[in-house]
Amino acid sequence: MSLQHAQPISRLIQELSRLPGIGEKTASRLALHILRSSRENAESLSRAILEVKEKIRLCSRCFNLADQDLCRICQDAKRNQEMVCVVSGPEDLMALERSGGYQGLYHVLHGVLSPLEGIGPQDLRLEELLSRLRGGKIQEVILATNPSVEGEATAQYVSQVIKPLGVRVTRIARGVPMGGDLQYIDQVTLTKSLENRGPI
Amino acid sequence: MSLQHAQPISRLIQELSRLPGIGEKTASRLALHILRSSRENAESLSRAILEVKEKIRLCSRCFNLADQDLCRICQDAKRNQEMVCVVSGPEDLMALERSGGYQGLYHVLHGVLSPLEGIGPQDLRLEELLSRLRGGKIQEVILATNPSVEGEATAQYVSQVIKPLGVRVTRIARGVPMGGDLQYIDQVTLTKSLENRGPI
Numbered sequence: 001m002s003l004q005h006a007q008p009i010s011r012l013i014q015e016l017s018r019l020p021g022i023g024e025k026t027a028s029r030l031a032l033h034i035l036r037s038s039r040e041n042a043e044s045l046s047r048a049i050l051e052v053k054e055k056i057r058l059c060s061r062c063f064n065l066a067d068q069d070l071c072r073i074c075q076d077a078k079r080n081q082e083m084v085c086v087v088s089g090p091e092d093l094m095a096l097e098r099s100g101g102y103q104g105l106y107h108v109l110h111g112v113l114s115p116l117e118g119i120g121p122q123d124l125r126l127e128e129l130l131s132r133l134r135g136g137k138i139q140e141v142i143l144a145t146n147p148s149v150e151g152e153a154t155a156q157y158v159s160q161v162i163k164p165l166g167v168r169v170t171r172i173a174r175g176v177p178m179g180g181d182l183q184y185i186d187q188v189t190l191t192k193s194l195e196n197r198g199p200i
Numbered sequence: 201m202s203l204q205h206a207q208p209i210s211r212l213i214q215e216l217s218r219l220p221g222i223g224e225k226t227a228s229r230l231a232l233h234i235l236r237s238s239r240e241n242a243e244s245l246s247r248a249i250l251e252v253k254e255k256i257r258l259c260s261r262c263f264n265l266a267d268q269d270l271c272r273i274c275q276d277a278k279r280n281q282e283m284v285c286v287v288s289g290p291e292d293l294m295a296l297e298r299s300g301g302y303q304g305l306y307h308v309l310h311g312v313l314s315p316l317e318g319i320g321p322q323d324l325r326l327e328e329l330l331s332r333l334r335g336g337k338i339q340e341v342i343l344a345t346n347p348s349v350e351g352e353a354t355a356q357y358v359s360q361v362i363k364p365l366g367v368r369v370t371r372i373a374r375g376v377p378m379g380g381d382l383q384y385i386d387q388v389t390l391t392k393s394l395e396n397r398g399p400i
Contacts, residue, residue, distance in 0.1 A: 005294070006267035008255045012248040018241065019230050026221070028294055033220050035252050035265070041218065046249040048212040052235050053242045055208045065235070067206035094205070094228055 009035070061132070063108040063125045065090050073097075073106060080104040082139040086129065086158060088112045088146065096144065104142075107132065112150040113157055121157065129158070133165050140168040147174045147189075209235070261332070263308040263325045265290050273297075273306060280304040282339040286329065286358060288312045288351065292344065304342075307332065312350040313357055321357065329358070333365050340368040347374045347389075 005013070009031055016027035034042055058064070059071035062084075066072070073079060083104030087093050088111060096102050109124040132138060141162055145151035159169045175193035176185055205213070209231055216227035234242055258264070259271035262284075266272070273279060283304030287293050288311060296302050309324040332338060341362055345351035359369045375393035376385055 006256055006265050006272060008248070008251045008267055009265055012252045015245040015248040020233050021226070021229070028291065030219050031252065032291055034249055035256055039253050042249050042253045045215040046246040048208070048215040049234055049242050049246040051208045052212045052231065053239050056206055056235055065206050065209055067208055072206060091228065091232055
């Protein structure tokens with residue numbers, strides 16, 4: 001950052017630039033916005049940042065982000081208590097919630113298997129998932145890890161570990177995305193979408 | 201925002217979404233990043249936000265952002281004291297500083313003339329610019345407002361007000377941007393670049 005800025009501005013630009021996907025130009029724009037916004041708005045952003053660090057912990061049942069012992073979803077008696085959707089991280093849980101297409105519970109692994117990064121089964125919240133399943137209430141586990149090499153391998157592994165428990169295990173469908181254009185879609189996706197074709 | 205998030209997360213996502221160009225998805229990603237980063241990093245971001253509101257004021261000479269009576273640029277004796285570049289806001293000043301192509305002083309108008317938005321000459325830091333010029337030290341004023349309708353009108357107006365003072369007034373060149381592709385550049389820009397052609 002240029003030394004020509006007043007120090008508090010340089011510092012804020014530098015702090016904002018650390019956020020993922022925020023370059024120096026965007027950081028400058030955000031810093032000027034904060035500078036121009038009301039003192040109240042700046043204070044409430046500043047407070048929200050601290051609060052998230054102070055108050056957020058992991059749900060003791062599903063390991064979703066929570067501000068109490070159980071997360072909002074686990075507390076919600078209206079959710080289907082017999083289905084568990086396994087995701088690798090809270091961002092994927094958020095994406096599924098935004099879709100509005102799922103009404104069951106979750107289990108957040110907090111990672112995927114990755115031999116290259118030294119992440120093995122013991123680093124995921126797998127033992128805890130098995131305990132939940134041994135409880136006997138859950139009828140179906142939906143594996144919703146990413147359709148990437150690691151995500152697929154993790155889904156494979158989890159399904160093998162779960163099967164002996166006699167719980168139904170499914171995997172989210174892989175195929176052509178809505179609004180996609182067949183000519184630009186990769187071969188593996190196309191092959192999957194043909195293999196997994198269904199009646200219309 | 202979904203009510204299924206723990207409240208401190210929803211609040212942070214909401215606060216971050218207020219920033220310009222940050223939608224809910226980006227805000228969620230940033231919030232998770234903050235949640236995962238060290239407590240120290242979160243505190244220093246939070247502090248930088250407050251500090252900018254507390255410590256930043258306008259330079260008493262050029263109205264750039266400053267943390268003292270004079271901004272860093274006005275304090276810098278190595279800058280050319282005989283040139284003043286007039287910009288509409290601090291973001292344009294920052295962009296020019298990033299370019300590294302200018303070594304003189306600035307004057308920040310904090311706006312452009314806009315009859316539609318009811319912004320007239322009295323709303324800009326124009327009287328203060330005239331006072332600086334009457335000081336007699338400045339030899340050239342470069343008008344660096346945006347090449348937009350308002351920017352051009354503002355440059356026209358400022359040049360007319362300055363001319364009686366006998367100071368040289370110039371306007372930044374308008375033409376084809378470096379790396380641009382002639383076939384995609386608008387007609388007005390092309391016409392300007394022909395009119396303002398120069399020897400190579």
